[in-house]
Amino acid sequence: MHSPTIPRRSILALAAASLMAPAMAQSDKPLRITLPLSAGSGADGAIRAISASLGKAMGQPVVIENLPGAGGITGTLQIVRAPKDGSHIGVVSNNHVVNPSVYPSIPFDALNDIAPITIIGATPFVLVANPHLPARNIQELVALAKAKPGTLNYGSSGNGTILHLGAAMLVDQAKVDIKHIPYKGMGMLMNDLLSGQVQWAVVALAPAAPHIKSGMLRALGVTTAQRVSSMPELPTIAEQGFPEYALEGWIAAVGPGGLSLTERNRLHRGFQQALAQPEARNALVAQGYEIKLSTPEATAAFMRSELQRMAEVVKNARVKVD
Missing domain, CATH: 3.40.190.150 (Bordetella uptake gene, domain 1)
Structure with a gap:
């Protein structure tokens, strides 16, 4: 869709x-x-x-x-x-x-x-991972989830929020088993994402950009239908095997x-x-x-x-x- x-x-x-x-x-x-x-x-x-x-x-x-x-x-x-x-x-x-x-x-x-x-x-939103997670793109994330069902986790700013749905869309389309950890807002989520307590999440690109550029977070894919001008080298999730994904x-x-x-x-x-x-x-x-x-x-x-x-x-x- x-x-x-x-x-x-x-x-x-x-x-x-x-x-x-x-x-x-x-x-x-x-x-x-x-x-x-x-x-x-x-x-x-x-x-x-x-x-x-x-x-x-x-x-x-x-x-x-x-x-x-x-x-x-x-x-x-x-x-x-x-x-x-x-x-x-x-x-x-x-x-x-x-x-x-x-x-x-x-x-x-x-x-x-x-x-x-x-x-x-x-x-735009972006799917980011803690750099300790051994996945450098969406295909590797999905392959890791399929190899270890139920062991990976992702965080969100709250159950039912658009950031939760952004991650859930990929989990559903990839048909993988990944645990959701909801937070009450972005502050604690970002802290735990940076520390590795949470392995990956879908977040807004603008506030995540400094962490991506510093290497504290790894960007795996942008959620929009087309690449974004601020990070043209970052492929969309749609480009990486999920053509119906756009958010x-x-x-x-x-x-x-x-x-x-x-x-x-x-x-x-x-x-x-x-x-x-x-x-x-x-x-x-x-x-x-x-x-x-x-x-x-x-x-x-x-x-x-x-x-x-x-x-x-x-x-x-x-x-x-x-």
Whole structure:
């Protein structure tokens, strides 16, 4: 299963759109953005990096609130219940389309109770191993797992998270027996990965890059459909015998369900104008993201497709969260 293509716009198109669009009216009322994610996470850093440019584009101050918990469900519920006037939106990640499949129930409909505005950007993941593990590529990792079933382990940032599913996808496609060790967040996982308590994991590329370059971690493959420009020598997992493997971490702006298309287009235009500015583009890229903007309609179609794809991944990997 290939990851659906996120609609892309060239920088020239973004710049042209920002020049052609009428200036947005100034307002003292802030645009509130709820992040169902922890402060200091990659998505948190990305949104905070572009918030000043977004505020200028929207003609109003931007106020960001982190509301993590229950895999993002707590914060998303606040977005769902927000006023439907465009004054309060949220930014969600892959977990939004994963949660309906891993939790027994969630208090909202992941598609109908939110109003997609735009994909903002995407970041690659990478499969990394402790260098003491005798595997230098994906084929060697799979061969080792088949030779010693049940003896290898991999870690994740938590049961049912996108990083868990990124590893579980490979385990399922390779038909191998490898133990999963879930952690509560990335901090302890990374510490144990570096020390060798955990043998391998799928993690975000940007924070792992310094450890890869220092030799403290070994990169075996990138999760995206194509190689990444920052490490062009690193092959994809798909290239190494698993052509259906493709995964990246994305963030998307959404409003509460029932938010009018007029308001969604206005907000989408604000992100367009913000990310047409060099300081915002550069800030997002510095956080490890590639800019990928999409119309509200295209964003809705993408999220619907990803929800279906992740449901299949969760089913195949037999992942459940109590």
